[in-house]
Amino acid sequence: MHSDPNLYDYWPYQGRPKIKWPDGKKLAFWIAPNIEYYEYMPPTNPLRQPWPRKNPDVVGYSQRTWGNTVGHWRLMDLFDKYNLRGSISLSIGLIDHHPEIIEAVAARKWEFFSHGIYNTRFSYEMNEAQERAVLEDSIRTVEQATGERIRGYLAPALTHTEKTLDLIAEYDFWYTCDLFQDDQPQPLKTKTGKLVSMPYSLEVNDVITYSVQGWSPERYTELLINHFNQLLKEGEKSGTVMCIPLHAYLVSQPHRLACFEEALKHICSHKDDVWFTTGAEIAEYFRENYWDQSLEDIKSRGVMTGGTGFAPTR
Template structure:
Protein backbone atom coordinates (compact mmCIF):
# COMPACT_ATOMS: atom_id res chain seq x y z
CA UNK A 1 0.00 0.00 0.00
CA UNK A 2 1.30 3.45 -0.93
CA UNK A 3 2.28 5.63 2.02
CA UNK A 4 2.55 9.41 1.89
CA UNK A 5 2.94 11.96 4.71
CA UNK A 6 0.25 14.12 3.00
CA UNK A 7 2.11 17.36 3.61
CA UNK A 8 1.23 18.73 0.16
CA UNK A 9 -0.47 17.56 -3.04
CA UNK A 10 1.31 16.37 -6.15
CA UNK A 11 0.92 19.45 -8.33
CA UNK A 12 2.34 19.07 -11.86
CA UNK A 13 4.41 22.02 -13.03
CA UNK A 14 2.93 22.13 -16.52
CA UNK A 15 -0.24 24.19 -16.94
CA UNK A 16 -0.36 25.83 -13.51
CA UNK A 17 -2.16 29.17 -13.22
CA UNK A 18 0.27 32.05 -13.56
CA UNK A 19 2.05 33.54 -10.56
CA UNK A 20 2.84 37.23 -10.95
CA UNK A 21 5.47 38.97 -8.84
CA UNK A 22 5.28 42.70 -8.01
CA UNK A 23 6.12 44.97 -10.92
CA UNK A 24 5.67 42.14 -13.40
CA UNK A 25 9.00 40.59 -12.40
CA UNK A 26 9.69 37.07 -13.65
CA UNK A 27 11.73 35.71 -10.75
CA UNK A 28 11.66 36.34 -7.00
CA UNK A 29 15.22 36.18 -5.66
CA UNK A 30 16.13 35.85 -2.02
CA UNK A 31 19.44 35.11 -0.38
CA UNK A 32 19.65 33.29 2.95
CA UNK A 33 22.87 33.44 4.97
CA UNK A 34 22.82 30.88 7.78
CA UNK A 35 24.24 32.66 10.81
CA UNK A 36 24.72 29.74 13.13
CA UNK A 37 26.20 28.89 16.48
CA UNK A 38 27.73 25.49 17.13
CA UNK A 39 28.32 24.54 20.74
CA UNK A 40 31.78 23.36 21.72
CA UNK A 41 30.53 20.37 23.70
CA UNK A 42 26.80 19.92 23.02
CA UNK A 43 24.70 17.28 24.76
CA UNK A 44 24.57 13.97 22.86
CA UNK A 45 21.58 13.02 20.72
CA UNK A 46 21.16 9.28 20.18
CA UNK A 47 20.00 9.79 16.59
CA UNK A 48 22.82 12.01 15.32
CA UNK A 49 26.28 13.14 16.37
CA UNK A 50 26.62 16.93 16.62
CA UNK A 51 30.27 16.71 15.54
CA UNK A 52 30.83 13.84 13.06
CA UNK A 53 34.58 13.71 13.81
CA UNK A 54 33.92 13.28 17.51
CA UNK A 55 32.61 15.40 20.33
CA UNK A 56 34.03 17.93 21.00
CA UNK A 57 35.78 18.82 17.74
CA UNK A 58 38.16 21.75 17.97
CA UNK A 59 38.69 21.79 14.19
CA UNK A 60 35.00 22.03 13.29
CA UNK A 61 34.34 24.47 16.11
CA UNK A 62 37.12 26.84 15.06
CA UNK A 63 36.00 26.74 11.41
CA UNK A 64 32.48 27.81 12.41
CA UNK A 65 33.95 30.47 14.70
CA UNK A 66 35.83 31.90 11.72
CA UNK A 67 32.50 32.25 9.94
CA UNK A 68 31.16 34.57 12.63
CA UNK A 69 34.42 36.39 13.34
CA UNK A 70 35.59 37.00 9.77
CA UNK A 71 33.35 35.43 7.14
CA UNK A 72 30.06 37.07 8.00
CA UNK A 73 31.52 40.57 7.89
CA UNK A 74 33.11 39.89 4.52
CA UNK A 75 29.79 38.57 3.20
CA UNK A 76 27.87 41.55 4.57
CA UNK A 77 30.22 43.97 2.82
CA UNK A 78 29.67 42.13 -0.48
CA UNK A 79 25.87 42.26 -0.07
CA UNK A 80 26.11 45.98 0.61
CA UNK A 81 27.96 46.49 -2.66
CA UNK A 82 25.15 44.89 -4.63
CA UNK A 83 22.28 46.34 -2.60
CA UNK A 84 21.05 42.95 -1.35
CA UNK A 85 19.19 42.31 1.88
CA UNK A 86 19.80 38.99 3.58
CA UNK A 87 17.12 36.75 5.07
CA UNK A 88 18.98 35.34 8.05
CA UNK A 89 18.56 31.70 8.96
CA UNK A 90 19.43 32.35 12.59
CA UNK A 91 20.60 30.09 15.36
CA UNK A 92 18.66 31.96 18.04
CA UNK A 93 21.38 31.41 20.65
CA UNK A 94 23.69 33.60 18.57
CA UNK A 95 21.75 36.62 19.84
CA UNK A 96 23.42 36.10 23.21
CA UNK A 97 26.85 35.11 21.88
CA UNK A 98 27.31 37.68 19.09
CA UNK A 99 24.88 40.59 19.52
CA UNK A 100 27.15 42.74 17.34
CA UNK A 101 26.23 40.57 14.32
CA UNK A 102 22.54 41.00 15.06
CA UNK A 103 22.95 44.77 15.37
CA UNK A 104 24.77 44.98 12.04
CA UNK A 105 21.98 43.03 10.31
CA UNK A 106 19.29 45.20 11.89
CA UNK A 107 21.09 48.32 10.64
CA UNK A 108 20.78 46.93 7.12
CA UNK A 109 17.08 46.02 7.51
CA UNK A 110 17.79 42.34 6.97
CA UNK A 111 15.14 39.76 7.81
CA UNK A 112 15.50 37.06 10.48
CA UNK A 113 13.91 33.63 10.61
CA UNK A 114 14.44 30.79 13.05
CA UNK A 115 16.94 28.00 12.50
CA UNK A 116 16.43 26.58 15.99
CA UNK A 117 18.42 27.54 19.08
CA UNK A 118 21.78 25.97 18.16
CA UNK A 119 22.75 23.99 15.09
CA UNK A 120 24.03 21.32 17.46
CA UNK A 121 20.59 20.83 19.12
CA UNK A 122 18.43 18.62 16.93
CA UNK A 123 14.67 18.23 16.88
CA UNK A 124 14.98 14.45 16.96
CA UNK A 125 13.39 13.11 20.13
CA UNK A 126 11.67 16.36 21.14
CA UNK A 127 8.16 16.12 22.51
CA UNK A 128 5.51 18.71 21.66
CA UNK A 129 6.17 20.83 24.75
CA UNK A 130 9.87 21.06 23.90
CA UNK A 131 9.17 22.07 20.31
CA UNK A 132 6.73 24.70 21.48
CA UNK A 133 9.37 26.04 23.86
CA UNK A 134 11.85 26.40 20.99
CA UNK A 135 9.33 28.27 18.85
CA UNK A 136 8.22 30.56 21.66
CA UNK A 137 11.82 31.31 22.59
CA UNK A 138 12.64 32.03 18.94
CA UNK A 139 9.75 34.47 18.54
CA UNK A 140 10.41 36.27 21.81
CA UNK A 141 14.20 36.44 21.52
CA UNK A 142 14.24 37.87 17.99
CA UNK A 143 11.46 40.32 18.79
CA UNK A 144 13.33 41.57 21.88
CA UNK A 145 16.62 41.91 20.01
CA UNK A 146 15.39 43.34 16.70
CA UNK A 147 11.73 44.35 16.93
CA UNK A 148 10.90 41.83 14.18
CA UNK A 149 8.26 39.12 14.37
CA UNK A 150 9.84 36.16 12.64
CA UNK A 151 7.72 34.47 9.96
CA UNK A 152 10.01 31.74 8.64
CA UNK A 153 11.44 28.50 9.96
CA UNK A 154 14.24 26.14 9.01
CA UNK A 155 14.65 23.25 11.41
CA UNK A 156 18.07 23.06 13.12
CA UNK A 157 20.41 20.98 10.95
CA UNK A 158 17.29 20.08 8.89
CA UNK A 159 15.87 17.91 11.68
CA UNK A 160 12.13 17.69 12.31
CA UNK A 161 9.40 15.80 14.08
CA UNK A 162 6.00 14.83 12.69
CA UNK A 163 4.55 17.83 14.57
CA UNK A 164 6.93 20.54 13.34
CA UNK A 165 4.93 21.93 10.40
CA UNK A 166 1.62 21.99 12.26
CA UNK A 167 3.25 23.76 15.19
CA UNK A 168 4.93 26.50 13.18
CA UNK A 169 1.67 27.11 11.32
CA UNK A 170 -0.17 27.35 14.65
CA UNK A 171 2.35 29.99 15.79
CA UNK A 172 1.59 32.05 12.66
CA UNK A 173 4.76 31.39 10.75
CA UNK A 174 4.23 32.09 7.06
CA UNK A 175 6.85 29.89 5.46
CA UNK A 176 9.07 26.88 5.96
CA UNK A 177 12.33 26.15 4.15
CA UNK A 178 12.35 22.48 5.13
CA UNK A 179 10.80 20.97 2.00
CA UNK A 180 12.44 20.88 -1.39
CA UNK A 181 9.63 19.76 -3.67
CA UNK A 182 9.23 22.76 -6.00
CA UNK A 183 10.57 25.90 -7.69
CA UNK A 184 7.43 27.88 -6.82
CA UNK A 185 5.75 28.42 -3.44
CA UNK A 186 3.15 25.82 -2.50
CA UNK A 187 0.51 25.63 0.25
CA UNK A 188 1.14 23.01 2.92
CA UNK A 189 -1.51 20.93 4.67
CA UNK A 190 -1.55 22.10 8.27
CA UNK A 191 -4.22 22.17 10.95
CA UNK A 192 -4.09 25.98 11.21
CA UNK A 193 -2.76 28.98 9.33
CA UNK A 194 -1.52 29.40 5.77
CA UNK A 195 1.94 27.85 5.75
CA UNK A 196 3.88 28.12 2.50
CA UNK A 197 6.67 25.82 1.39
CA UNK A 198 9.16 28.39 0.10
CA UNK A 199 11.87 27.25 -2.33
CA UNK A 200 15.20 26.96 -0.48
CA UNK A 201 17.31 24.77 -2.71
CA UNK A 202 19.74 22.16 -1.43
CA UNK A 203 21.06 21.93 -4.99
CA UNK A 204 22.64 25.39 -4.74
CA UNK A 205 23.37 25.41 -1.00
CA UNK A 206 27.07 26.10 -0.50
CA UNK A 207 27.33 23.30 2.07
CA UNK A 208 26.28 20.81 -0.60
CA UNK A 209 28.48 22.40 -3.26
CA UNK A 210 31.64 22.79 -1.22
CA UNK A 211 31.45 20.24 1.59
CA UNK A 212 29.53 17.40 -0.09
CA UNK A 213 30.29 17.73 -3.81
CA UNK A 214 33.75 19.20 -3.36
CA UNK A 215 33.25 21.81 -6.06
CA UNK A 216 35.72 24.56 -6.80
CA UNK A 217 34.61 28.15 -6.28
CA UNK A 218 34.37 28.62 -10.06
CA UNK A 219 32.25 25.53 -10.55
CA UNK A 220 29.88 26.56 -7.75
CA UNK A 221 29.55 30.00 -9.38
CA UNK A 222 28.80 28.42 -12.75
CA UNK A 223 26.10 26.21 -11.18
CA UNK A 224 24.44 29.22 -9.54
CA UNK A 225 24.39 31.19 -12.79
CA UNK A 226 22.95 28.29 -14.78
CA UNK A 227 20.33 27.72 -12.07
CA UNK A 228 19.35 31.39 -12.17
CA UNK A 229 19.25 31.61 -15.98
CA UNK A 230 16.94 28.60 -16.27
CA UNK A 231 14.52 29.83 -13.61
CA UNK A 232 14.49 33.31 -15.14
CA UNK A 233 13.61 31.85 -18.53
CA UNK A 234 10.74 29.82 -17.05
CA UNK A 235 9.61 32.84 -15.05
CA UNK A 236 8.43 34.53 -18.22
CA UNK A 237 5.51 32.05 -18.15
CA UNK A 238 4.88 32.00 -14.38
CA UNK A 239 6.84 33.51 -11.54
CA UNK A 240 9.65 31.34 -10.16
CA UNK A 241 11.73 31.59 -6.98
CA UNK A 242 15.47 31.27 -6.48
CA UNK A 243 17.13 31.15 -3.10
CA UNK A 244 20.86 30.92 -2.45
CA UNK A 245 21.44 29.41 1.03
CA UNK A 246 24.88 30.38 2.31
CA UNK A 247 27.25 29.76 5.21
CA UNK A 248 29.90 32.40 5.88
CA UNK A 249 32.52 29.84 6.94
CA UNK A 250 32.37 28.42 3.40
CA UNK A 251 31.45 31.02 0.77
CA UNK A 252 33.38 33.86 2.41
CA UNK A 253 36.76 32.14 2.29
CA UNK A 254 39.19 34.46 0.46
CA UNK A 255 39.74 32.03 -2.42
CA UNK A 256 35.97 31.68 -3.01
CA UNK A 257 34.58 35.16 -2.60
CA UNK A 258 35.56 36.61 -5.98
CA UNK A 259 33.85 33.77 -7.83
CA UNK A 260 30.70 34.37 -5.80
CA UNK A 261 30.95 38.09 -6.57
CA UNK A 262 30.62 37.12 -10.26
CA UNK A 263 27.30 35.44 -9.41
CA UNK A 264 25.86 38.47 -7.67
CA UNK A 265 27.01 40.74 -10.50
CA UNK A 266 25.23 38.51 -13.02
CA UNK A 267 21.99 38.25 -11.04
CA UNK A 268 21.74 41.94 -10.14
CA UNK A 269 22.35 42.89 -13.78
CA UNK A 270 18.83 41.54 -14.46
CA UNK A 271 17.14 44.14 -12.28
CA UNK A 272 14.29 44.67 -14.76
CA UNK A 273 13.20 41.02 -14.47
CA UNK A 274 14.02 40.13 -10.87
CA UNK A 275 12.20 40.96 -7.65
CA UNK A 276 14.88 41.18 -4.96
CA UNK A 277 12.96 40.28 -1.82
CA UNK A 278 13.12 38.58 1.56
CA UNK A 279 11.59 35.26 2.49
CA UNK A 280 8.62 36.79 4.29
CA UNK A 281 7.92 39.23 1.45
CA UNK A 282 7.69 36.39 -1.07
CA UNK A 283 5.58 34.22 1.25
CA UNK A 284 3.23 37.10 2.09
CA UNK A 285 2.69 37.97 -1.58
CA UNK A 286 1.89 34.35 -2.41
CA UNK A 287 -0.42 33.91 0.58
CA UNK A 288 -2.32 37.09 -0.20
CA UNK A 289 -2.61 36.63 -3.97
CA UNK A 290 -2.14 33.03 -5.07
CA UNK A 291 -3.03 30.69 -2.20
CA UNK A 292 -6.69 30.32 -3.19
CA UNK A 293 -5.80 30.14 -6.89
CA UNK A 294 -3.43 27.25 -6.20
CA UNK A 295 -5.93 25.26 -4.15
CA UNK A 296 -8.59 25.79 -6.81
CA UNK A 297 -6.24 24.49 -9.49
CA UNK A 298 -5.38 21.40 -7.45
CA UNK A 299 -9.07 20.71 -6.85
CA UNK A 300 -9.94 21.29 -10.51
CA UNK A 301 -7.32 18.78 -11.62
CA UNK A 302 -8.61 16.21 -9.14
CA UNK A 303 -5.12 15.50 -7.82
CA UNK A 304 -5.62 16.12 -4.09
CA UNK A 305 -4.39 13.18 -2.02
CA UNK A 306 -5.47 11.97 1.41
CA UNK A 307 -8.16 14.63 1.86
CA UNK A 308 -7.54 18.35 1.66
CA UNK A 309 -5.77 18.71 5.00
CA UNK A 310 -5.76 22.48 4.56
CA UNK A 311 -6.70 24.80 7.35
CA UNK A 312 -9.77 26.97 6.77
CA UNK A 313 -8.99 30.51 5.66
Protein backbone atom coordinates in the same frame (compact mmCIF):
# COMPACT_ATOMS: atom_id res chain seq x y z
CA MET B 1 1.20 3.50 8.24
CA HIS B 2 0.76 5.80 5.25
CA SER B 3 3.46 5.67 2.57
CA ASP B 4 2.86 9.38 1.84
CA PRO B 5 3.31 11.86 4.71
CA ASN B 6 0.54 14.00 3.20
CA LEU B 7 2.41 17.27 3.69
CA TYR B 8 1.44 18.64 0.28
CA ASP B 9 -0.48 17.57 -2.82
CA TYR B 10 1.03 16.37 -6.05
CA TRP B 11 0.76 19.48 -8.20
CA PRO B 12 2.24 19.17 -11.70
CA TYR B 13 4.34 22.15 -12.76
CA GLN B 14 2.77 22.69 -16.18
CA GLY B 15 -0.51 24.56 -16.48
CA ARG B 16 -0.66 26.13 -13.04
CA PRO B 17 -2.29 29.54 -12.59
CA LYS B 18 0.18 32.21 -13.63
CA ILE B 19 2.11 33.96 -10.87
CA LYS B 20 2.95 37.61 -11.47
CA TRP B 21 5.45 39.07 -9.03
CA PRO B 22 5.27 42.78 -8.12
CA ASP B 23 5.91 45.16 -11.03
CA GLY B 24 5.69 42.28 -13.47
CA LYS B 25 8.96 40.69 -12.36
CA LYS B 26 9.59 37.17 -13.63
CA LEU B 27 11.72 35.78 -10.82
CA ALA B 28 11.70 36.39 -7.06
CA PHE B 29 15.27 36.22 -5.79
CA TRP B 30 16.14 35.87 -2.14
CA ILE B 31 19.42 35.00 -0.50
CA ALA B 32 19.65 33.20 2.84
CA PRO B 33 22.89 33.42 4.81
CA ASN B 34 22.86 30.93 7.67
CA ILE B 35 24.26 32.54 10.81
CA GLU B 36 24.69 29.53 13.02
CA TYR B 37 26.11 28.71 16.40
CA TYR B 38 27.61 25.31 17.08
CA GLU B 39 28.22 24.31 20.68
CA TYR B 40 31.66 23.04 21.56
CA MET B 41 30.23 20.28 23.77
CA PRO B 42 26.65 19.79 22.58
CA PRO B 43 24.32 17.30 24.26
CA THR B 44 24.15 13.86 22.70
CA ASN B 45 21.19 12.76 20.59
CA PRO B 46 20.48 9.06 20.13
CA LEU B 47 19.67 9.49 16.43
CA ARG B 48 22.50 11.73 15.26
CA GLN B 49 25.94 12.90 16.29
CA PRO B 50 26.35 16.69 16.43
CA TRP B 51 29.88 16.57 14.99
CA PRO B 52 31.21 14.24 12.28
CA ARG B 53 34.12 13.51 14.58
CA LYS B 54 34.01 12.79 18.30
CA ASN B 55 33.21 15.53 20.82
CA PRO B 56 34.77 17.92 21.43
CA ASP B 57 35.65 18.79 17.84
CA VAL B 58 37.78 21.89 18.18
CA VAL B 59 38.50 21.86 14.42
CA GLY B 60 34.85 22.05 13.38
CA TYR B 61 34.06 24.48 16.18
CA SER B 62 36.83 26.89 15.22
CA GLN B 63 35.87 26.76 11.54
CA ARG B 64 32.35 27.90 12.42
CA THR B 65 33.82 30.56 14.71
CA TRP B 66 35.76 31.92 11.72
CA GLY B 67 32.47 32.26 9.87
CA ASN B 68 31.03 34.51 12.58
CA THR B 69 34.25 36.41 13.31
CA VAL B 70 35.49 37.01 9.75
CA GLY B 71 33.31 35.46 7.07
CA HIS B 72 29.97 37.03 7.92
CA TRP B 73 31.40 40.56 7.94
CA ARG B 74 33.02 39.96 4.58
CA LEU B 75 29.71 38.69 3.21
CA MET B 76 27.81 41.71 4.53
CA ASP B 77 30.22 44.03 2.74
CA LEU B 78 29.56 42.17 -0.50
CA PHE B 79 25.79 42.42 -0.07
CA ASP B 80 26.10 46.13 0.67
CA LYS B 81 27.97 46.58 -2.61
CA TYR B 82 25.01 45.16 -4.57
CA ASN B 83 22.31 46.62 -2.32
CA LEU B 84 21.02 43.17 -1.41
CA ARG B 85 19.12 42.29 1.75
CA GLY B 86 19.67 38.89 3.27
CA SER B 87 17.13 36.64 4.95
CA ILE B 88 19.07 35.32 7.92
CA SER B 89 18.60 31.70 8.87
CA LEU B 90 19.45 32.29 12.51
CA SER B 91 20.56 30.00 15.30
CA ILE B 92 18.61 31.90 17.95
CA GLY B 93 21.29 31.28 20.59
CA LEU B 94 23.68 33.41 18.57
CA ILE B 95 21.82 36.50 19.81
CA ASP B 96 23.36 35.86 23.23
CA HIS B 97 26.80 34.91 21.93
CA HIS B 98 27.35 37.52 19.18
CA PRO B 99 24.90 40.43 19.59
CA GLU B 100 27.14 42.59 17.39
CA ILE B 101 26.18 40.49 14.38
CA ILE B 102 22.48 40.87 15.16
CA GLU B 103 22.83 44.64 15.50
CA ALA B 104 24.68 44.91 12.17
CA VAL B 105 22.08 42.80 10.35
CA ALA B 106 19.13 44.61 11.89
CA ALA B 107 20.62 47.97 10.94
CA ARG B 108 20.54 46.84 7.31
CA LYS B 109 16.83 45.90 7.51
CA TRP B 110 17.54 42.28 6.67
CA GLU B 111 15.05 39.58 7.58
CA PHE B 112 15.52 37.05 10.37
CA PHE B 113 13.96 33.61 10.44
CA SER B 114 14.45 30.76 12.90
CA HIS B 115 16.93 27.94 12.40
CA GLY B 116 16.34 26.55 15.88
CA ILE B 117 18.33 27.51 18.98
CA TYR B 118 21.64 25.85 18.11
CA ASN B 119 22.57 23.90 15.01
CA THR B 120 23.90 21.21 17.33
CA ARG B 121 20.50 20.61 18.98
CA PHE B 122 18.26 18.46 16.85
CA SER B 123 14.49 18.12 16.74
CA TYR B 124 14.76 14.34 16.81
CA GLU B 125 13.25 12.88 20.00
CA MET B 126 11.66 16.21 21.04
CA ASN B 127 8.18 16.00 22.50
CA GLU B 128 5.54 18.56 21.64
CA ALA B 129 6.19 20.72 24.70
CA GLN B 130 9.90 20.91 23.90
CA GLU B 131 9.27 21.81 20.29
CA ARG B 132 6.79 24.50 21.32
CA ALA B 133 9.39 25.91 23.69
CA VAL B 134 11.86 26.25 20.80
CA LEU B 135 9.32 28.12 18.67
CA GLU B 136 8.24 30.40 21.50
CA ASP B 137 11.87 31.12 22.40
CA SER B 138 12.64 31.91 18.76
CA ILE B 139 9.74 34.35 18.39
CA ARG B 140 10.31 36.07 21.73
CA THR B 141 14.10 36.37 21.54
CA VAL B 142 14.26 37.83 18.03
CA GLU B 143 11.43 40.24 18.80
CA GLN B 144 13.18 41.45 21.94
CA ALA B 145 16.49 41.89 20.12
CA THR B 146 15.24 43.46 16.89
CA GLY B 147 11.54 44.30 17.15
CA GLU B 148 10.86 41.91 14.26
CA ARG B 149 8.30 39.10 14.33
CA ILE B 150 9.92 36.17 12.52
CA ARG B 151 7.80 34.48 9.85
CA GLY B 152 10.04 31.74 8.49
CA TYR B 153 11.41 28.48 9.85
CA LEU B 154 14.22 26.11 8.90
CA ALA B 155 14.55 23.24 11.35
CA PRO B 156 17.95 22.94 13.08
CA ALA B 157 20.23 20.82 10.89
CA LEU B 158 17.07 19.98 8.86
CA THR B 159 15.71 17.72 11.64
CA HIS B 160 11.99 17.38 12.26
CA THR B 161 9.26 15.66 14.18
CA GLU B 162 5.88 14.63 12.82
CA LYS B 163 4.42 17.75 14.47
CA THR B 164 6.90 20.37 13.22
CA LEU B 165 4.92 21.80 10.30
CA ASP B 166 1.60 21.85 12.15
CA LEU B 167 3.23 23.63 15.08
CA ILE B 168 4.93 26.35 13.06
CA ALA B 169 1.65 26.98 11.23
CA GLU B 170 -0.15 27.23 14.57
CA TYR B 171 2.38 29.85 15.71
CA ASP B 172 1.63 31.91 12.60
CA PHE B 173 4.81 31.29 10.70
CA TRP B 174 4.25 32.07 7.03
CA TYR B 175 6.80 29.81 5.40
CA THR B 176 9.04 26.83 5.88
CA CYS B 177 12.32 26.08 4.09
CA ASP B 178 12.35 22.41 5.07
CA LEU B 179 10.81 20.97 1.91
CA PHE B 180 12.42 20.90 -1.52
CA GLN B 181 9.60 19.79 -3.79
CA ASP B 182 9.17 22.84 -6.03
CA ASP B 183 10.51 25.98 -7.72
CA GLN B 184 7.39 27.98 -6.82
CA PRO B 185 5.67 28.47 -3.45
CA GLN B 186 3.08 25.85 -2.57
CA PRO B 187 0.39 25.66 0.14
CA LEU B 188 1.12 23.05 2.77
CA LYS B 189 -1.43 20.84 4.45
CA THR B 190 -1.43 21.88 8.08
CA LYS B 191 -4.19 21.71 10.67
CA THR B 192 -4.38 25.49 10.96
CA GLY B 193 -2.89 28.57 9.33
CA LYS B 194 -1.57 29.26 5.83
CA LEU B 195 1.92 27.79 5.70
CA VAL B 196 3.84 28.12 2.44
CA SER B 197 6.59 25.79 1.30
CA MET B 198 9.28 28.22 0.17
CA PRO B 199 11.82 27.22 -2.48
CA TYR B 200 15.14 26.90 -0.64
CA SER B 201 17.42 24.83 -2.81
CA LEU B 202 19.82 22.20 -1.58
CA GLU B 203 21.22 22.02 -5.09
CA VAL B 204 22.76 25.51 -4.91
CA ASN B 205 23.49 25.47 -1.18
CA ASP B 206 27.19 26.06 -0.56
CA VAL B 207 27.25 23.30 2.06
CA ILE B 208 26.39 20.80 -0.65
CA THR B 209 28.67 22.19 -3.34
CA TYR B 210 31.70 22.77 -1.11
CA SER B 211 31.42 20.38 1.86
CA VAL B 212 29.72 17.46 0.13
CA GLN B 213 30.62 17.70 -3.56
CA GLY B 214 33.99 19.40 -3.12
CA TRP B 215 33.47 21.67 -6.09
CA SER B 216 35.74 24.54 -7.10
CA PRO B 217 34.56 28.16 -6.69
CA GLU B 218 34.45 28.48 -10.48
CA ARG B 219 32.16 25.49 -10.81
CA TYR B 220 29.88 26.81 -8.07
CA THR B 221 29.58 30.14 -9.91
CA GLU B 222 28.71 28.35 -13.14
CA LEU B 223 26.08 26.33 -11.28
CA LEU B 224 24.46 29.46 -9.83
CA ILE B 225 24.36 31.25 -13.18
CA ASN B 226 22.89 28.24 -15.00
CA HIS B 227 20.31 27.76 -12.24
CA PHE B 228 19.30 31.42 -12.43
CA ASN B 229 19.12 31.51 -16.23
CA GLN B 230 16.78 28.53 -16.39
CA LEU B 231 14.43 29.86 -13.71
CA LEU B 232 14.39 33.30 -15.32
CA LYS B 233 13.45 31.75 -18.66
CA GLU B 234 10.60 29.79 -17.08
CA GLY B 235 9.55 32.89 -15.17
CA GLU B 236 8.39 34.42 -18.46
CA LYS B 237 5.38 32.07 -18.28
CA SER B 238 4.85 32.09 -14.50
CA GLY B 239 6.87 33.62 -11.69
CA THR B 240 9.60 31.43 -10.25
CA VAL B 241 11.70 31.65 -7.08
CA MET B 242 15.44 31.33 -6.63
CA CYS B 243 17.11 31.13 -3.25
CA ILE B 244 20.84 30.90 -2.57
CA PRO B 245 21.45 29.42 0.90
CA LEU B 246 24.89 30.39 2.17
CA HIS B 247 27.24 29.77 5.10
CA ALA B 248 29.87 32.40 5.78
CA TYR B 249 32.46 29.84 6.91
CA LEU B 250 32.31 28.39 3.38
CA VAL B 251 31.44 30.98 0.72
CA SER B 252 33.36 33.82 2.39
CA GLN B 253 36.73 32.10 2.31
CA PRO B 254 39.26 34.42 0.61
CA HIS B 255 39.69 32.11 -2.38
CA ARG B 256 35.93 31.77 -2.95
CA LEU B 257 34.27 35.13 -2.41
CA ALA B 258 35.40 36.94 -5.58
CA CYS B 259 34.19 34.05 -7.70
CA PHE B 260 30.84 34.05 -5.92
CA GLU B 261 30.59 37.78 -6.64
CA GLU B 262 30.60 37.00 -10.36
CA ALA B 263 27.34 35.08 -9.89
CA LEU B 264 25.80 37.97 -7.95
CA LYS B 265 26.93 40.42 -10.63
CA HIS B 266 25.18 38.31 -13.29
CA ILE B 267 21.96 38.03 -11.30
CA CYS B 268 21.91 41.73 -10.37
CA SER B 269 22.36 42.72 -14.01
CA HIS B 270 18.76 41.56 -14.62
CA LYS B 271 17.07 44.16 -12.43
CA ASP B 272 14.23 44.69 -14.89
CA ASP B 273 13.14 41.06 -14.55
CA VAL B 274 14.04 40.16 -10.96
CA TRP B 275 12.30 40.99 -7.69
CA PHE B 276 15.12 41.24 -5.13
CA THR B 277 13.33 40.48 -1.90
CA THR B 278 13.16 38.37 1.28
CA GLY B 279 11.55 35.08 2.17
CA ALA B 280 8.87 36.76 4.27
CA GLU B 281 7.93 39.17 1.48
CA ILE B 282 7.55 36.33 -1.03
CA ALA B 283 5.44 34.30 1.41
CA GLU B 284 3.23 37.28 2.25
CA TYR B 285 2.65 38.12 -1.41
CA PHE B 286 1.81 34.51 -2.27
CA ARG B 287 -0.53 34.09 0.70
CA GLU B 288 -2.40 37.28 -0.14
CA ASN B 289 -2.61 36.80 -3.91
CA TYR B 290 -2.27 33.12 -4.85
CA TRP B 291 -3.16 30.92 -1.87
CA ASP B 292 -6.85 30.35 -2.69
CA GLN B 293 -6.17 30.21 -6.43
CA SER B 294 -3.53 27.53 -5.89
CA LEU B 295 -5.81 25.40 -3.74
CA GLU B 296 -8.57 25.61 -6.33
CA ASP B 297 -6.20 24.54 -9.09
CA ILE B 298 -4.95 21.58 -7.06
CA LYS B 299 -8.52 20.54 -6.32
CA SER B 300 -9.61 20.91 -9.95
CA ARG B 301 -6.87 18.55 -11.12
CA GLY B 302 -8.14 15.78 -8.87
CA VAL B 303 -4.68 15.00 -7.54
CA MET B 304 -5.17 15.86 -3.87
CA THR B 305 -3.73 13.26 -1.53
CA GLY B 306 -6.04 14.19 1.33
CA GLY B 307 -7.23 17.32 3.12
CA THR B 308 -7.84 20.78 1.70
CA GLY B 309 -4.59 22.61 2.30
CA PHE B 310 -5.84 23.67 5.73
CA ALA B 311 -6.83 20.53 7.59
CA PRO B 312 -5.20 17.30 6.36
CA THR B 313 -6.29 13.81 7.26
CA ARG B 314 -2.93 12.37 8.14
